[in-house]
Amino acid sequence: MADLATKKFYIFNQAICKMLGYSRKEFEKLGVRDIHPEKDLPYVLGQFERQSKGAIGENILAENMPVKRKDGSIFYTNISASRVKLAKRMYLMGIFRDITEQRRINKNLEDAKVAARNVLEDLQVEKKSLAYAKAKDEALLASIGDGVVATNQAGKIVLMNKAAGRMLGWSAKQVTGRLFVEVWQVLDEKGNLVPEAKRPVTLALTGKITTTTTTTTTGSGYFYTRKDGTKFPVALTVTPVLVGNKIIGAIDVFRDITREKEIEKLRLDFLSLASHQLRTPLSGTKWLIETIQRGIIGELNPKQKEYINSIYQINERMIRLVSDMLDVLMLESGVTAIKKQEVSVSKIFEELLLMMEPASRDKGIMLCNLLKNHKSFFLETDLQILRSILECFVSNAINYSQSGQKVFLDAKEESDLVVFSVKDSGIGIPKEEQKSIFERFYRASNAKALRPTGTGLGLNIAKMLAEKINAKVSFESQKNKGSIFYLCIPKRSSRGVKEKEKIKN
Amino acid sequence: MNSILIVEDEDFLIRALEDNLTAEGYMVDFAINGEEAVAKIGKKKPSLILLDILMPKSDGFYVLGELKKNPEWKLIPVIVLSNLGEDTMIKQALEMGADDYFVKSQHPIQEVIEKVKDYLEGRKAAKSRP
Numbered sequence: 001m002a003d004l005a006t007k008k009f010y011i012f013n014q015a016i017c018k019m020l021g022y023s024r025k026e027f028e029k030l031g032v033r034d035i036h037p038e039k040d041l042p043y044v045l046g047q048f049e050r051q052s053k054g055a056i057g058e059n060i061l062a063e064n065m066p067v068k069r070k071d072g073s074i075f076y077t078n079i080s081a082s083r084v085k086l087a088k089r090m091y092l093m094g095i096f097r098d099i100t101e102q103r104r105i106n107k108n109l110e111d112a113k114v115a116a117r118n119v120l121e122d123l124q125v126e127k128k129s130l131a132y133a134k135a136k137d138e139a140l141l142a143s144i145g146d147g148v149v150a151t152n153q154a155g156k157i158v159l160m161n162k163a164a165g166r167m168l169g170w171s172a173k174q175v176t177g178r179l180f181v182e183v184w185q186v187l188d189e190k191g192n193l194v195p196e197a198k199r200p201v202t203l204a205l206t207g208k209i210t211t212t213t214t215t216t217t218t219g220s221g222y223f224y225t226r227k228d229g230t231k232f233p234v235a236l237t238v239t240p241v242l243v244g245n246k247i248i249g250a251i252d253v254f255r256d257i258t259r260e261k262e263i264e265k266l267r268l269d270f271l272s273l274a275s276h277q278l279r280t281p282l283s284g285t286k287w288l289i290e291t292i293q294r295g296i297i298g299e300l301n302p303k304q305k306e307y308i309n310s311i312y313q314i315n316e317r318m319i320r321l322v323s324d325m326l327d328v329l330m331l332e333s334g335v336t337a338i339k340k341q342e343v344s345v346s347k348i349f350e351e352l353l354l355m356m357e358p359a360s361r362d363k364g365i366m367l368c369n370l371l372k373n374h375k376s377f378f379l380e381t382d383l384q385i386l387r388s389i390l391e392c393f394v395s396n397a398i399n400y401s402q403s404g405q406k407v408f409l410d411a412k413e414e415s416d417l418v419v420f421s422v423k424d425s426g427i428g429i430p431k432e433e434q435k436s437i438f439e440r441f442y443r444a445s446n447a448k449a450l451r452p453t454g455t456g457l458g459l460n461i462a463k464m465l466a467e468k469i470n471a472k473v474s475f476e477s478q479k480n481k482g483s484i485f486y487l488c489i490p491k492r493s494s495r496g497v498k499e500k501e502k503i504k505n
Numbered sequence: 506m507n508s509i510l511i512v513e514d515e516d517f518l519i520r521a522l523e524d525n526l527t528a529e530g531y532m533v534d535f536a537i538n539g540e541e542a543v544a545k546i547g548k549k550k551p552s553l554i555l556l557d558i559l560m561p562k563s564d565g566f567y568v569l570g571e572l573k574k575n576p577e578w579k580l581i582p583v584i585v586l587s588n589l590g591e592d593t594m595i596k597q598a599l600e601m602g603a604d605d606y607f608v609k610s611q612h613p614i615q616e617v618i619e620k621v622k623d624y625l626e627g628r629k630a631a632k633s634r635p
């Protein structure tokens with residue numbers, strides 16, 4: 001209790017002394033000004049002022065009031081005060097309650113609340129970004145131009161994107177949960193139904209084939225059927241979905257290649273037409289000159305004969321060029337189908353020698369077959385392609401040798417390879433030009449000088465052909481000493497083919 | 506006397522063939538498209554036909570088809586002379602009953618004449634068409 005006028009303490013209990021760290025003696029000498037921090041004094045004294053001016057019976061409740069201990073430290077109290085009249089003097093009686101603990105609890109509570117709010121906010125941000133990510137993934141998937149269909153291990157569709165739905169004529173809702181085999185059919189290029197066990201998705205799910213890919217140009221194309229039963233050609237990639245090593249489903253990514261097929265057909269038609277249109281005038285020139293040369297329509301004088309022969313050679317060169325260029329175009333467009341068969345090495349050498357004999361005899365060059373005892377062995381490849389490559393090697397060997405020289409043909413078995421070689425002692429390839437020798441239209445300087453009529457396509461075609469049958473061409477050469485060209489070709493095209501054969505049998 | 510029907514739309518090729526075959530003593534007639542060829546075969550059955558594939562109106566495959574239908578024409582030897590060099594074309598022509606196939610620009614005319622002689626002088630028999 002403090003005197004309203006003097007602000008000195010008058011009656012007080014032990015608790016307040018203890019609270020503030022004073023003895024009773026010390027506290028007796030203190031007043032209101034001593035127990036409040038400087039900044040709060042105007043408020044406190046203001047309350048005394050109001051009470052002294054006679055607003056009677058008004059209870060003051062000051063919460064969170066800072067109070068100063070003897071040692072100067074501050075703590076917080078709730079003070080409830082009221083005016084008391086005692087022996088004609090007016091006092092203000094204040095009841096102090098230390099709220100430090102309560103404040104601490106409150107603070108902890110507040111902190112916890114803030115923390116919780118923060119966590120919540122973080123969660124919400126996370127949730128939003130997750131939702132965004134999910135929406136993004138879904139949008140991505142939906143907007144992929146290719147069709148995407150995913151199935152679970154049982155072959156039930158778990159996802160179908162918009163493009164797939166559009167192509168197949170189904171909506172995702174209609175097919176989700178259904179077996180993929182019930183939704184669309186697969187036809188091979190001849191239009192025959194592909195049985196369930198052989199469908200790419202089945203192969204992926206059963207782990208028989210990891211990934212099936214077909215493109216516009218691969219031979220074995222597939223067709224998919226739409227909801228209405230019509231079909232369209234597809235290029236597809238089917239892959240198993242693996243978690244660890246376990247197959248949990250399959251993904252089929254495909255697109256409609258109707259347009260590409262049309263373009264491919266136009267391209268082929270054009271090639272075919274171009275080849276016909278270019279060859280027709282050339283063959284006319286050829287045959288008419290040959291008719292003149294035969295003398296059916298009268299004899300020519302020697303000079304005319306010479307010129308006619310030159311014209312004939314020029315025309316032959318043109319025919320070769322057109323034919324080689326068309327071969328290149330055909331090879332590049334992938335039209336040339338590979339037909340594998342058992343090929344006897346000795347037989348192909350015999351044929352080759354027979355075929356090249358006129359050319360070698362004209363040039364006075366001897367063709368020698370080095371194949372050991374002409375003993376034969378076999379390999380499985382495309383006979384036509386193998387023959388074309390070897391023909392190219394042998395005719396080069398003849399063309400770039402001189403009369404009286406020999407050309408050697410040989411073949412050796414090396415583990416799972418057969419290595420063919422054609423060796424000559426001709427003009428060779430200058431070292432600095434060797435790296436370019438397989439380039440299209442490239443001709444070595446000494447080759448051009450010796451034989452100006454070459455097309456520069458022979459080895460380029462040989463290399464492309466070799467790639468078609470998984471073979472490799474290479475050479476060793478020294479200028480003026482000769483060249484040796486190699487063709488390394490696998491005996492069996494691949495294990496897969498061998499197994500297929502077994503199944504057939 | 507052996508008569509040969511040349512079915513070919515290019516005048517200069519007809520002339521080259523005609524000159525060479527006449528020089529060998531054959532009688533030569535020609536048609537410039539498939540329809541005309543079938544009409545001429547109908548009037549007078551030739552001993553051998555030299556047949557181009559790509560021609561206006563009706564092509565060589567049409568002629569092969571017509572020959573196959575008629576039992577009297579089935580055995581006429583047919584040598585296709587075309588500039589279509591694709592394997593598929595060659596295969597198709599042979600399957601339809603052609604006896605030989607030459608890509609014109611790749612063979613000297615002499616080779617064609619020799620082939621004609623092979624058939625007409627009985628050195629080679631035309632295969633029977635199914």
